[in-house]
Amino acid sequence: MMHRQNSDWSSDPASTTNASHSSIERIVWTDDNDNHRIHQKKTSFAWYWCFKCCIVGSLVAGIGLAIILTFWLTSKTAATETSPQVPVRQVRVRQALVQLAVRQALVQVQVRQAQVRVQEAQVPVQQALVQVPVRQALAQVQQAQVQQAQVPVRQVQVQQAPVHQRTTTTAATTASITSNTCTSGWTGVTILYHCTNCTTIHPYAYYSYTYVAIATLTRISFSFREDNGCFAIDTVSVRSTAAPTVELISNNDFETGSFSSWTYCNPNGASAAGKVYHSLFCVSYTLTPKSGSYFYYDGAVGNNDYLSQQFTTVIGQSYNVSFWLFNDAGGGTSSADILLSV
Template sequence: MQECTNKRKSFLESQYTLQSNSKQLDDDCNSPDLANDRTSVSSKVTTWFRRVGAKICGPKCTNLLIGMLIGSLVGGIALAATLTMMLTPGPVTTSTTCTTSTSTTSTTPTTTTTTTTTTTTTTTTTTTTTTTTTTSTTTTTATTTATTTTTTMTTTALGPQSCTAGSPTMLLNLYNPGSLSYTYYSYSYTPTTQQATIMIELQQDPSSIYIDAVSVVDVSSQQLVTNGDFETGSLAPWQHGTVSGGSVSSGCGYSGSYCYSDAIVGQTDNIHQTFATVPGSTVIVSFYLQNNSAGSVIIARVCIYPY
Protein backbone atom coordinates (compact mmCIF):
# COMPACT_ATOMS: atom_id res chain seq x y z
CA MET A 1 0.00 0.00 0.00
CA GLN A 2 2.79 2.33 0.93
CA GLU A 3 4.54 1.45 -2.38
CA CYS A 4 1.45 2.43 -4.42
CA THR A 5 1.21 5.72 -2.57
CA ASN A 6 4.83 6.50 -3.33
CA LYS A 7 4.38 5.77 -7.07
CA ARG A 8 1.31 8.00 -7.19
CA LYS A 9 3.20 10.76 -5.47
CA SER A 10 6.12 10.39 -7.85
CA PHE A 11 3.81 10.56 -10.87
CA LEU A 12 2.12 13.73 -9.62
CA GLU A 13 5.48 15.36 -9.03
CA SER A 14 6.59 14.52 -12.57
CA GLN A 15 3.37 15.99 -13.96
CA TYR A 16 3.95 19.19 -11.98
CA THR A 17 7.51 19.41 -13.22
CA LEU A 18 6.37 18.88 -16.81
CA GLN A 19 3.80 21.69 -16.49
CA SER A 20 6.41 23.99 -14.96
CA ASN A 21 8.87 23.28 -17.75
CA SER A 22 6.14 23.84 -20.36
CA LYS A 23 5.28 27.19 -18.78
CA GLN A 24 8.96 28.10 -18.71
CA LEU A 25 9.24 27.19 -22.41
CA ASP A 26 6.23 29.39 -23.24
CA ASP A 27 7.83 32.27 -21.37
CA ASP A 28 11.08 31.73 -23.24
CA CYS A 29 9.36 31.59 -26.66
CA ASN A 30 7.55 34.86 -25.87
CA SER A 31 10.79 36.54 -24.88
CA PRO A 32 11.57 39.83 -26.76
CA ASP A 33 15.05 38.50 -27.49
CA LEU A 34 13.69 35.68 -29.67
CA ALA A 35 13.67 37.73 -32.90
CA ASN A 36 17.27 38.78 -32.32
CA ASP A 37 18.73 35.45 -31.16
CA ARG A 38 17.59 32.41 -33.12
CA THR A 39 20.45 30.32 -31.79
CA SER A 40 19.22 30.85 -28.19
CA VAL A 41 15.70 29.72 -29.04
CA SER A 42 17.01 26.63 -30.78
CA SER A 43 19.15 25.83 -27.78
CA LYS A 44 16.21 26.27 -25.41
CA VAL A 45 14.00 24.03 -27.54
CA THR A 46 16.68 21.36 -27.46
CA THR A 47 17.03 21.74 -23.68
CA TRP A 48 13.27 21.48 -23.26
CA PHE A 49 13.20 18.27 -25.29
CA ARG A 50 15.97 16.87 -23.12
CA ARG A 51 14.07 17.74 -19.92
CA VAL A 52 10.76 16.36 -21.13
CA GLY A 53 12.37 13.26 -22.48
CA ALA A 54 14.31 12.72 -19.29
CA LYS A 55 11.15 12.99 -17.21
CA ILE A 56 9.10 10.70 -19.43
CA CYS A 57 11.43 7.98 -20.69
CA GLY A 58 14.99 8.71 -19.63
CA PRO A 59 18.14 9.84 -21.55
CA LYS A 60 17.78 7.27 -24.36
CA CYS A 61 14.29 8.51 -25.20
CA THR A 62 15.54 12.08 -25.11
CA ASN A 63 18.22 11.35 -27.70
CA LEU A 64 15.60 9.58 -29.82
CA LEU A 65 13.31 12.61 -29.78
CA ILE A 66 16.16 14.95 -30.69
CA GLY A 67 17.19 12.59 -33.51
CA MET A 68 13.65 12.54 -34.84
CA LEU A 69 13.54 16.33 -34.72
CA ILE A 70 16.83 16.66 -36.59
CA GLY A 71 15.76 14.00 -39.09
CA SER A 72 12.51 15.83 -39.76
CA LEU A 73 14.37 19.08 -40.34
CA VAL A 74 16.89 17.44 -42.69
CA GLY A 75 14.09 15.63 -44.52
CA GLY A 76 12.16 18.88 -44.93
CA ILE A 77 15.21 20.63 -46.33
CA ALA A 78 15.85 17.76 -48.75
CA LEU A 79 12.20 17.77 -49.84
CA ALA A 80 12.29 21.54 -50.40
CA ALA A 81 15.49 21.22 -52.45
CA THR A 82 13.96 18.42 -54.54
CA LEU A 83 10.80 20.42 -55.24
CA THR A 84 12.89 23.46 -56.17
CA MET A 85 14.87 21.43 -58.68
CA MET A 86 11.71 19.90 -60.16
CA LEU A 87 9.97 23.25 -60.53
CA THR A 88 12.97 25.11 -61.93
CA PRO A 89 12.66 25.25 -65.75
CA GLY A 90 15.48 23.60 -67.61
CA PRO A 91 17.81 25.39 -70.00
CA VAL A 92 16.24 26.65 -73.21
CA THR A 93 17.86 25.35 -76.35
CA THR A 94 17.54 27.60 -79.37
CA SER A 95 18.02 26.09 -82.80
CA THR A 96 18.97 28.51 -85.54
CA THR A 97 18.73 27.50 -89.16
CA CYS A 98 20.77 29.54 -91.60
CA THR A 99 19.77 29.39 -95.25
CA THR A 100 22.39 30.40 -97.80
CA SER A 101 21.13 31.48 -101.22
CA THR A 102 23.51 31.10 -104.13
CA SER A 103 22.83 33.15 -107.20
CA THR A 104 24.24 31.92 -110.44
CA THR A 105 24.37 34.30 -113.38
CA SER A 106 24.42 32.77 -116.82
CA THR A 107 25.70 34.86 -119.68
CA THR A 108 24.50 33.91 -123.12
CA PRO A 109 24.90 35.64 -126.47
CA THR A 110 21.99 37.68 -127.76
CA THR A 111 20.07 35.78 -130.42
CA THR A 112 17.95 37.56 -133.01
CA THR A 113 15.53 35.81 -135.35
CA THR A 114 14.74 37.67 -138.58
CA THR A 115 11.98 36.68 -140.98
CA THR A 116 12.14 38.05 -144.53
CA THR A 117 9.17 37.73 -146.88
CA THR A 118 9.66 38.16 -150.62
CA THR A 119 6.67 38.42 -152.99
CA THR A 120 7.11 37.80 -156.71
CA THR A 121 4.31 38.83 -159.06
CA THR A 122 4.05 37.38 -162.58
CA THR A 123 1.61 38.84 -165.10
CA THR A 124 0.60 36.87 -168.21
CA THR A 125 -1.21 38.69 -170.99
CA THR A 126 -3.22 36.81 -173.62
CA THR A 127 -4.46 38.63 -176.72
CA THR A 128 -7.16 37.12 -178.93
CA THR A 129 -8.09 38.72 -182.27
CA THR A 130 -11.30 37.80 -184.13
CA THR A 131 -11.80 39.10 -187.69
CA THR A 132 -15.00 39.04 -189.71
CA THR A 133 -15.84 40.64 -193.08
CA THR A 134 -17.02 43.89 -191.54
CA THR A 135 -15.84 43.75 -187.87
CA SER A 136 -12.52 43.14 -186.15
CA THR A 137 -12.64 42.33 -182.37
CA THR A 138 -9.59 42.15 -180.10
CA THR A 139 -9.85 40.63 -176.59
CA THR A 140 -7.00 40.92 -174.05
CA THR A 141 -6.91 38.76 -170.91
CA ALA A 142 -4.40 39.40 -168.09
CA THR A 143 -3.57 36.71 -165.52
CA THR A 144 -1.57 37.60 -162.39
CA THR A 145 0.17 34.98 -160.27
CA ALA A 146 1.70 35.90 -156.90
CA THR A 147 4.41 33.76 -155.30
CA THR A 148 5.46 34.39 -151.70
CA THR A 149 8.75 33.09 -150.30
CA THR A 150 9.50 33.31 -146.58
CA THR A 151 13.06 33.00 -145.28
CA THR A 152 13.86 32.77 -141.56
CA MET A 153 17.39 33.45 -140.31
CA THR A 154 18.68 33.28 -136.74
CA THR A 155 21.71 35.44 -135.95
CA THR A 156 23.83 35.70 -132.82
CA ALA A 157 25.38 38.95 -131.59
CA LEU A 158 29.10 38.91 -132.38
CA GLY A 159 31.61 38.99 -129.52
CA PRO A 160 34.57 40.74 -131.23
CA GLN A 161 34.00 44.42 -131.98
CA SER A 162 36.85 44.93 -134.43
CA CYS A 163 38.36 43.05 -137.37
CA THR A 164 41.63 43.21 -135.42
CA ALA A 165 40.16 41.02 -132.63
CA GLY A 166 39.88 37.25 -132.79
CA SER A 167 40.98 35.44 -135.93
CA PRO A 168 38.84 36.63 -138.84
CA THR A 169 39.71 36.54 -142.53
CA MET A 170 40.61 40.14 -143.42
CA LEU A 171 39.25 41.17 -146.83
CA LEU A 172 39.72 44.96 -146.80
CA ASN A 173 41.96 47.02 -144.52
CA LEU A 174 42.21 50.70 -145.48
CA TYR A 175 43.87 53.41 -143.38
CA ASN A 176 43.68 57.08 -144.44
CA PRO A 177 42.94 56.27 -148.09
CA GLY A 178 42.11 59.84 -149.06
CA SER A 179 38.98 61.01 -150.84
CA LEU A 180 37.46 58.54 -153.30
CA SER A 181 34.13 58.02 -155.05
CA TYR A 182 32.27 54.72 -155.03
CA THR A 183 34.84 51.99 -155.63
CA TYR A 184 34.08 48.31 -156.24
CA TYR A 185 35.80 45.62 -154.13
CA SER A 186 35.46 41.85 -154.64
CA TYR A 187 36.99 38.89 -152.77
CA SER A 188 36.63 35.11 -152.65
CA TYR A 189 36.20 33.32 -149.34
CA THR A 190 36.11 29.59 -148.58
CA PRO A 191 34.18 28.87 -145.37
CA THR A 192 35.18 26.11 -142.97
CA THR A 193 31.98 26.13 -140.91
CA GLN A 194 28.24 26.01 -141.57
CA GLN A 195 27.81 29.72 -140.92
CA ALA A 196 29.96 32.85 -141.08
CA THR A 197 29.65 36.50 -140.07
CA ILE A 198 30.67 39.44 -142.26
CA MET A 199 31.76 42.57 -140.36
CA ILE A 200 32.11 46.10 -141.77
CA GLU A 201 34.20 48.32 -139.48
CA LEU A 202 34.44 52.07 -140.16
CA GLN A 203 35.78 55.37 -138.80
CA GLN A 204 35.82 58.78 -140.53
CA ASP A 205 37.20 61.95 -138.91
CA PRO A 206 35.94 64.55 -139.69
CA SER A 207 33.64 63.67 -142.63
CA SER A 208 31.68 60.52 -143.59
CA ILE A 209 32.11 57.25 -145.41
CA TYR A 210 29.51 55.25 -147.39
CA ILE A 211 29.14 51.54 -148.11
CA ASP A 212 26.51 49.98 -150.36
CA ALA A 213 25.55 46.92 -152.44
CA VAL A 214 27.10 44.40 -150.06
CA SER A 215 26.81 40.93 -151.61
CA VAL A 216 27.80 37.38 -150.68
CA VAL A 217 26.92 34.80 -153.35
CA ASP A 218 27.68 31.09 -153.59
CA VAL A 219 28.65 29.06 -156.66
CA SER A 220 25.00 28.90 -157.75
CA SER A 221 24.79 32.74 -157.55
CA GLN A 222 22.42 32.53 -154.59
CA GLN A 223 22.52 35.64 -152.40
CA LEU A 224 23.47 34.71 -148.82
CA VAL A 225 23.06 38.08 -147.06
CA THR A 226 19.83 40.03 -146.70
CA ASN A 227 19.30 43.77 -147.28
CA GLY A 228 22.85 44.21 -148.53
CA ASP A 229 21.79 47.31 -150.51
CA PHE A 230 19.88 48.78 -147.51
CA GLU A 231 16.93 49.56 -149.77
CA THR A 232 14.47 48.65 -147.02
CA GLY A 233 15.43 51.95 -145.43
CA SER A 234 16.44 50.19 -142.21
CA LEU A 235 19.47 48.28 -140.97
CA ALA A 236 17.81 44.92 -140.16
CA PRO A 237 18.89 42.18 -140.26
CA TRP A 238 22.32 43.79 -139.92
CA GLN A 239 23.29 44.47 -136.34
CA HIS A 240 25.27 47.28 -134.75
CA GLY A 241 28.21 46.51 -132.51
CA THR A 242 28.42 47.82 -128.96
CA VAL A 243 29.25 51.28 -130.35
CA SER A 244 27.03 52.82 -133.00
CA GLY A 245 27.86 55.97 -134.96
CA GLY A 246 26.34 55.17 -138.35
CA SER A 247 22.90 54.65 -139.86
CA VAL A 248 21.04 53.88 -143.06
CA SER A 249 20.67 57.14 -145.02
CA SER A 250 18.81 58.12 -148.18
CA GLY A 251 20.22 59.89 -151.24
CA CYS A 252 23.62 58.21 -150.98
CA GLY A 253 23.08 54.80 -152.60
CA TYR A 254 25.32 53.49 -155.35
CA SER A 255 22.49 52.05 -157.43
CA GLY A 256 19.46 52.87 -155.32
CA SER A 257 18.30 55.44 -152.80
CA TYR A 258 19.91 54.17 -149.59
CA CYS A 259 23.36 53.39 -148.27
CA TYR A 260 24.99 52.86 -144.89
CA SER A 261 26.67 56.10 -143.81
CA ASP A 262 29.15 56.39 -140.94
CA ALA A 263 30.83 59.45 -139.42
CA ILE A 264 32.05 58.21 -136.06
CA VAL A 265 35.01 60.08 -134.54
CA GLY A 266 37.63 58.87 -132.06
CA GLN A 267 36.95 55.15 -132.46
CA THR A 268 35.59 52.60 -134.88
CA ASP A 269 32.15 51.02 -134.92
CA ASN A 270 30.76 48.15 -136.96
CA ILE A 271 27.77 46.45 -138.48
CA HIS A 272 27.68 42.70 -139.03
CA GLN A 273 25.43 39.94 -140.36
CA THR A 274 25.57 36.14 -140.02
CA PHE A 275 24.76 33.94 -143.01
CA ALA A 276 24.62 30.19 -143.76
CA THR A 277 27.50 28.58 -145.62
CA VAL A 278 28.64 25.20 -146.92
CA PRO A 279 32.10 24.25 -145.63
CA GLY A 280 34.59 24.08 -148.51
CA SER A 281 32.29 25.86 -150.97
CA THR A 282 33.80 29.19 -152.08
CA VAL A 283 31.66 32.34 -151.98
CA ILE A 284 32.20 35.76 -153.57
CA VAL A 285 32.05 38.81 -151.30
CA SER A 286 31.66 42.24 -152.94
CA PHE A 287 30.63 45.82 -152.05
CA TYR A 288 31.01 49.48 -153.01
CA LEU A 289 32.82 51.98 -150.77
CA GLN A 290 32.99 55.79 -150.94
CA ASN A 291 35.13 58.09 -148.76
CA ASN A 292 33.84 61.64 -148.92
CA SER A 293 37.01 63.49 -147.90
CA ALA A 294 40.49 63.11 -146.51
CA GLY A 295 40.86 63.40 -142.76
CA SER A 296 43.07 62.80 -139.75
CA VAL A 297 41.90 59.20 -139.20
CA ILE A 298 40.00 57.16 -141.78
CA ILE A 299 39.57 53.41 -141.29
CA ALA A 300 37.65 50.95 -143.46
CA ARG A 301 37.85 47.24 -142.74
CA VAL A 302 35.79 44.30 -144.00
CA CYS A 303 36.39 40.83 -142.56
CA ILE A 304 34.64 37.46 -142.08
CA TYR A 305 34.49 35.41 -138.88
CA PRO A 306 33.92 31.64 -139.14
CA TYR A 307 30.94 31.75 -136.79
Protein backbone atom coordinates (compact mmCIF):
# COMPACT_ATOMS: atom_id res chain seq x y z
CA MET A 1 0.00 0.00 0.00
CA MET A 2 1.39 3.25 -0.97
CA HIS A 3 1.42 6.06 1.71
CA ARG A 4 1.79 9.66 0.92
CA GLN A 5 5.06 11.01 2.41
CA ASN A 6 4.99 14.49 3.83
CA SER A 7 7.97 16.68 3.15
CA ASP A 8 9.15 19.79 4.85
CA TRP A 9 9.48 21.41 1.52
CA SER A 10 6.14 21.83 -0.03
CA SER A 11 5.65 22.14 -3.62
CA ASP A 12 3.56 25.12 -2.75
CA PRO A 13 5.79 28.13 -2.68
CA ALA A 14 3.31 30.14 -0.58
CA SER A 15 3.14 27.56 2.17
CA THR A 16 6.88 27.30 2.18
CA THR A 17 7.17 31.01 2.47
CA ASN A 18 4.68 31.22 5.32
CA ALA A 19 6.38 28.45 7.22
CA SER A 20 9.74 30.08 6.85
CA HIS A 21 8.33 33.33 7.99
CA SER A 22 6.85 31.76 11.12
CA SER A 23 10.15 30.14 12.01
CA ILE A 24 11.98 33.37 11.57
CA GLU A 25 9.43 35.17 13.78
CA ARG A 26 9.83 32.55 16.47
CA ILE A 27 13.57 32.94 16.37
CA VAL A 28 13.25 36.71 16.52
CA TRP A 29 10.87 36.49 19.46
CA THR A 30 13.16 34.09 21.17
CA ASP A 31 16.06 36.47 20.71
CA ASP A 32 14.00 39.36 21.97
CA ASN A 33 13.05 37.43 25.09
CA ASP A 34 16.64 36.46 25.68
CA ASN A 35 17.75 40.00 25.18
CA HIS A 36 15.06 41.15 27.62
CA ARG A 37 16.13 38.61 30.18
CA ILE A 38 19.73 39.58 29.74
CA HIS A 39 18.80 43.25 30.11
CA GLN A 40 16.76 42.49 33.22
CA LYS A 41 19.65 40.54 34.71
CA LYS A 42 22.04 43.39 33.99
CA THR A 43 19.61 45.91 35.47
CA SER A 44 19.02 43.80 38.59
CA PHE A 45 22.74 43.27 39.02
CA ALA A 46 23.34 47.01 38.75
CA TRP A 47 20.65 47.78 41.29
CA TYR A 48 21.98 45.07 43.60
CA TRP A 49 25.48 46.49 43.56
CA CYS A 50 24.16 50.01 43.87
CA PHE A 51 22.10 49.06 46.96
CA LYS A 52 25.02 47.12 48.38
CA CYS A 53 27.33 50.06 47.80
CA CYS A 54 24.82 52.38 49.52
CA ILE A 55 24.66 50.11 52.56
CA VAL A 56 28.40 49.77 52.71
CA GLY A 57 28.79 53.51 52.23
CA SER A 58 26.31 54.19 55.02
CA LEU A 59 28.16 51.85 57.33
CA VAL A 60 31.49 53.40 56.42
CA ALA A 61 30.06 56.91 56.87
CA GLY A 62 28.60 55.94 60.27
CA ILE A 63 31.86 54.42 61.37
CA GLY A 64 33.73 57.47 60.17
CA LEU A 65 31.28 59.78 61.97
CA ALA A 66 31.64 57.73 65.14
CA ILE A 67 35.42 57.92 64.87
CA ILE A 68 35.28 61.66 64.28
CA LEU A 69 32.93 62.18 67.26
CA THR A 70 35.15 60.00 69.43
CA PHE A 71 38.24 61.96 68.47
CA TRP A 72 36.37 65.22 68.96
CA LEU A 73 35.10 64.27 72.43
CA THR A 74 38.51 62.88 73.34
CA SER A 75 40.23 66.03 72.21
CA LYS A 76 37.68 68.13 74.18
CA THR A 77 38.22 66.06 77.33
CA ALA A 78 41.96 66.29 76.85
CA ALA A 79 41.67 70.03 76.36
CA THR A 80 39.59 70.25 79.52
CA GLU A 81 42.04 68.13 81.47
CA THR A 82 44.98 70.12 80.15
CA SER A 83 43.36 73.46 81.06
CA PRO A 84 44.87 75.47 83.95
CA GLN A 85 44.46 73.72 87.33
CA VAL A 86 44.18 76.82 89.56
CA PRO A 87 40.38 77.35 89.20
CA VAL A 88 39.73 73.67 89.76
CA ARG A 89 41.83 73.72 92.90
CA GLN A 90 40.07 76.82 94.11
CA VAL A 91 36.71 75.16 93.57
CA ARG A 92 37.90 72.09 95.44
CA VAL A 93 39.19 74.26 98.27
CA ARG A 94 35.86 76.09 98.45
CA GLN A 95 34.00 72.78 98.44
CA ALA A 96 36.25 71.54 101.24
CA LEU A 97 35.58 74.74 103.21
CA VAL A 98 31.83 74.40 102.67
CA GLN A 99 31.94 70.78 103.81
CA LEU A 100 33.98 71.80 106.84
CA ALA A 101 31.46 74.54 107.70
CA VAL A 102 28.58 72.08 107.31
CA ARG A 103 30.34 69.59 109.57
CA GLN A 104 30.98 72.29 112.17
CA ALA A 105 27.31 73.30 112.03
CA LEU A 106 26.28 69.67 112.48
CA VAL A 107 28.67 69.33 115.40
CA GLN A 108 27.24 72.49 117.00
CA VAL A 109 23.70 71.20 116.53
CA GLN A 110 24.67 67.89 118.10
CA VAL A 111 26.34 69.72 120.99
CA ARG A 112 23.24 71.85 121.54
CA GLN A 113 21.02 68.78 121.42
CA ALA A 114 23.29 67.13 123.97
CA GLN A 115 23.09 70.25 126.18
CA VAL A 116 19.30 70.27 125.91
CA ARG A 117 19.22 66.61 126.90
CA VAL A 118 21.47 67.34 129.85
CA GLN A 119 19.23 70.22 130.90
CA GLU A 120 16.15 68.06 130.51
CA ALA A 121 17.86 65.44 132.61
CA GLN A 122 18.68 68.09 135.23
CA VAL A 123 15.09 69.42 135.39
CA PRO A 124 13.73 66.41 137.35
CA VAL A 125 16.68 66.74 139.73
CA GLN A 126 16.01 70.45 140.20
CA GLN A 127 12.31 69.78 140.65
CA ALA A 128 13.15 67.16 143.23
CA LEU A 129 15.47 69.62 144.98
CA VAL A 130 12.78 72.32 144.86
CA GLN A 131 10.13 69.94 146.18
CA VAL A 132 12.15 69.32 149.34
CA PRO A 133 11.99 72.94 150.65
CA VAL A 134 8.43 73.23 149.30
CA ARG A 135 7.41 70.21 151.34
CA GLN A 136 9.21 71.61 154.34
CA ALA A 137 7.45 74.95 153.83
CA LEU A 138 4.10 73.16 153.52
CA ALA A 139 4.81 71.27 156.72
CA GLN A 140 5.64 74.57 158.45
CA VAL A 141 2.48 76.16 157.05
CA GLN A 142 0.41 73.24 158.28
CA GLN A 143 2.01 73.55 161.70
CA ALA A 144 1.35 77.29 161.65
CA GLN A 145 -2.27 76.65 160.66
CA VAL A 146 -2.61 74.22 163.53
CA GLN A 147 -1.13 76.79 165.87
CA GLN A 148 -3.43 79.49 164.48
CA ALA A 149 -6.36 77.17 164.89
CA GLN A 150 -5.38 76.74 168.52
CA VAL A 151 -5.05 80.50 169.12
CA PRO A 152 -8.79 81.18 169.69
CA VAL A 153 -8.88 78.39 172.26
CA ARG A 154 -5.90 79.89 174.00
CA GLN A 155 -7.46 83.33 173.88
CA VAL A 156 -10.61 82.01 175.50
CA GLN A 157 -8.49 80.48 178.22
CA VAL A 158 -6.66 83.79 178.71
CA GLN A 159 -9.96 85.63 178.97
CA GLN A 160 -10.94 83.34 181.77
CA ALA A 161 -7.63 84.03 183.54
CA PRO A 162 -7.39 87.05 185.83
CA VAL A 163 -4.30 88.58 184.15
CA HIS A 164 -6.09 91.12 181.94
CA GLN A 165 -9.65 90.34 182.88
CA ARG A 166 -11.41 92.28 185.59
CA THR A 167 -14.68 90.55 186.53
CA THR A 168 -16.97 92.42 188.89
CA THR A 169 -20.54 91.78 190.01
CA THR A 170 -22.39 94.89 191.18
CA ALA A 171 -25.88 95.88 192.18
CA ALA A 172 -27.49 99.21 191.40
CA THR A 173 -25.83 101.79 193.60
CA THR A 174 -25.94 105.54 193.56
CA ALA A 175 -22.76 107.42 192.72
CA SER A 176 -22.07 111.07 192.15
CA ILE A 177 -20.62 112.28 188.86
CA THR A 178 -19.60 115.60 187.45
CA SER A 179 -22.65 117.45 186.22
CA ASN A 180 -22.43 119.04 182.78
CA THR A 181 -24.49 119.36 179.66
CA CYS A 182 -23.71 115.73 178.75
CA THR A 183 -24.55 114.13 182.14
CA SER A 184 -27.53 116.30 183.03
CA GLY A 185 -30.50 114.13 183.94
CA TRP A 186 -28.53 110.94 184.49
CA THR A 187 -29.71 109.04 187.55
CA GLY A 188 -29.11 105.64 189.09
CA VAL A 189 -25.46 105.82 188.09
CA THR A 190 -23.38 102.63 188.48
CA ILE A 191 -19.64 102.98 187.93
CA LEU A 192 -18.10 99.87 186.32
CA TYR A 193 -14.53 101.15 185.80
CA HIS A 194 -12.68 104.20 187.13
CA CYS A 195 -9.05 105.36 187.13
CA THR A 196 -7.09 108.60 187.55
CA ASN A 197 -3.53 109.08 186.33
CA CYS A 198 -4.18 105.83 184.50
CA THR A 199 -1.33 103.45 183.73
CA THR A 200 -0.56 101.88 180.40
CA ILE A 201 -2.75 98.95 179.39
CA HIS A 202 -1.08 97.06 176.58
CA PRO A 203 -2.22 94.97 174.85
CA TYR A 204 -6.00 95.22 175.07
CA ALA A 205 -7.43 94.11 178.45
CA TYR A 206 -10.80 92.41 178.68
CA TYR A 207 -13.28 93.60 181.33
CA SER A 208 -16.63 92.01 182.16
CA TYR A 209 -19.34 92.79 184.71
CA THR A 210 -22.75 91.60 185.82
CA TYR A 211 -25.43 94.25 186.15
CA VAL A 212 -28.98 93.97 187.49
CA ALA A 213 -31.32 96.34 185.68
CA ILE A 214 -33.26 98.98 187.65
CA ALA A 215 -35.19 100.45 184.71
CA THR A 216 -36.64 99.54 181.34
CA LEU A 217 -34.13 101.74 179.54
CA THR A 218 -30.46 101.73 180.52
CA ARG A 219 -27.51 103.79 179.31
CA ILE A 220 -23.84 102.75 178.99
CA SER A 221 -21.30 105.59 178.87
CA PHE A 222 -17.53 105.99 178.36
CA SER A 223 -15.80 109.14 179.65
CA PHE A 224 -12.07 109.71 178.98
CA ARG A 225 -9.31 112.27 179.43
CA GLU A 226 -5.70 111.59 178.42
CA ASP A 227 -3.54 114.71 178.13
CA ASN A 228 -0.42 112.89 176.94
CA GLY A 229 -1.71 109.57 175.68
CA CYS A 230 -4.59 107.69 174.08
CA PHE A 231 -7.40 105.37 175.15
CA ALA A 232 -8.99 102.82 172.85
CA ILE A 233 -12.23 100.87 173.27
CA ASP A 234 -13.49 97.99 171.09
CA THR A 235 -16.17 95.29 171.08
CA VAL A 236 -18.57 96.64 173.68
CA SER A 237 -21.19 94.04 174.63
CA VAL A 238 -24.36 93.90 176.74
CA ARG A 239 -26.34 90.64 176.81
CA SER A 240 -29.09 89.34 179.01
CA THR A 241 -28.36 86.17 180.94
CA ALA A 242 -31.81 85.04 179.82
CA ALA A 243 -30.85 85.47 176.12
CA PRO A 244 -27.03 85.35 175.95
CA THR A 245 -26.92 85.17 172.14
CA VAL A 246 -28.72 88.48 171.65
CA GLU A 247 -26.48 91.55 171.48
CA LEU A 248 -28.21 94.67 172.84
CA ILE A 249 -25.59 97.22 171.69
CA SER A 250 -25.80 98.38 168.09
CA ASN A 251 -22.55 99.00 166.18
CA ASN A 252 -20.83 97.62 169.26
CA ASP A 253 -17.50 97.14 167.44
CA PHE A 254 -17.66 100.43 165.46
CA GLU A 255 -17.48 98.55 162.15
CA THR A 256 -19.61 101.21 160.45
CA GLY A 257 -16.54 103.46 160.76
CA SER A 258 -18.66 106.13 162.46
CA PHE A 259 -20.63 106.98 165.63
CA SER A 260 -23.74 105.34 164.20
CA SER A 261 -26.14 104.30 167.05
CA TRP A 262 -23.92 106.12 169.54
CA THR A 263 -24.19 109.63 171.08
CA TYR A 264 -20.97 111.61 171.34
CA CYS A 265 -20.69 114.68 173.61
CA ASN A 266 -17.73 117.04 174.19
CA PRO A 267 -19.06 119.61 176.72
CA ASN A 268 -15.90 121.70 177.04
CA GLY A 269 -14.52 121.40 173.51
CA ALA A 270 -11.51 119.25 174.46
CA SER A 271 -8.94 118.82 171.72
CA ALA A 272 -7.79 115.44 170.36
CA ALA A 273 -11.21 114.19 171.38
CA GLY A 274 -12.87 110.88 170.61
CA LYS A 275 -13.14 109.53 167.04
CA VAL A 276 -13.50 106.23 165.21
CA TYR A 277 -10.24 105.11 163.61
CA HIS A 278 -8.85 102.24 161.60
CA SER A 279 -5.27 102.75 162.84
CA LEU A 280 -3.49 105.51 164.76
CA PHE A 281 0.00 106.00 166.20
CA CYS A 282 -0.15 107.56 169.68
CA VAL A 283 2.86 107.97 172.01
CA SER A 284 4.54 104.59 172.12
CA TYR A 285 2.21 102.29 170.23
CA THR A 286 0.17 102.14 167.07
CA LEU A 287 -3.46 101.72 168.03
CA THR A 288 -5.40 99.14 166.01
CA PRO A 289 -8.75 97.37 166.43
CA LYS A 290 -8.99 94.46 168.83
CA SER A 291 -11.06 92.79 166.10
CA GLY A 292 -12.56 93.90 162.83
CA SER A 293 -11.46 97.07 161.05
CA TYR A 294 -12.33 99.98 163.41
CA PHE A 295 -12.13 101.02 167.06
CA TYR A 296 -13.02 104.03 169.23
CA TYR A 297 -10.11 106.31 170.12
CA ASP A 298 -10.15 108.98 172.84
CA GLY A 299 -7.30 111.32 173.79
CA ALA A 300 -9.30 114.32 175.02
CA VAL A 301 -6.96 116.98 176.38
CA GLY A 302 -7.91 119.19 179.41
CA ASN A 303 -11.44 117.83 179.93
CA ASN A 304 -13.48 114.67 179.62
CA ASP A 305 -15.72 113.84 176.68
CA TYR A 306 -18.50 111.21 176.56
CA LEU A 307 -19.71 108.38 174.35
CA SER A 308 -23.10 106.82 175.22
CA GLN A 309 -25.81 104.44 173.96
CA GLN A 310 -29.16 103.41 175.44
CA PHE A 311 -30.61 99.87 175.31
CA THR A 312 -33.79 98.17 176.51
CA THR A 313 -33.67 96.19 179.77
CA VAL A 314 -36.02 94.28 182.05
CA ILE A 315 -36.11 95.40 185.66
CA GLY A 316 -34.54 92.83 187.96
CA GLN A 317 -32.94 90.86 185.13
CA SER A 318 -29.17 90.28 185.07
CA TYR A 319 -26.98 91.43 182.19
CA ASN A 320 -23.39 90.69 181.23
CA VAL A 321 -21.50 93.85 180.31
CA SER A 322 -18.03 93.61 178.72
CA PHE A 323 -15.50 95.57 176.63
CA TRP A 324 -11.83 95.63 175.56
CA LEU A 325 -9.73 98.56 176.83
CA PHE A 326 -6.30 99.85 175.68
CA ASN A 327 -4.32 102.78 177.12
CA ASP A 328 -1.07 104.26 175.81
CA ALA A 329 -0.31 106.44 178.85
CA GLY A 330 2.02 109.37 178.33
CA GLY A 331 2.51 110.38 181.98
CA GLY A 332 0.17 113.39 182.03
CA THR A 333 -3.21 113.93 183.65
CA SER A 334 -5.69 111.24 182.75
CA SER A 335 -8.96 109.71 183.90
CA ALA A 336 -11.45 107.11 182.73
CA ASP A 337 -15.03 106.34 183.81
CA ILE A 338 -17.20 103.58 182.38
CA LEU A 339 -20.67 103.60 183.88
CA LEU A 340 -24.31 102.61 183.57
CA SER A 341 -27.22 104.99 184.23
CA VAL A 342 -30.93 105.49 183.59
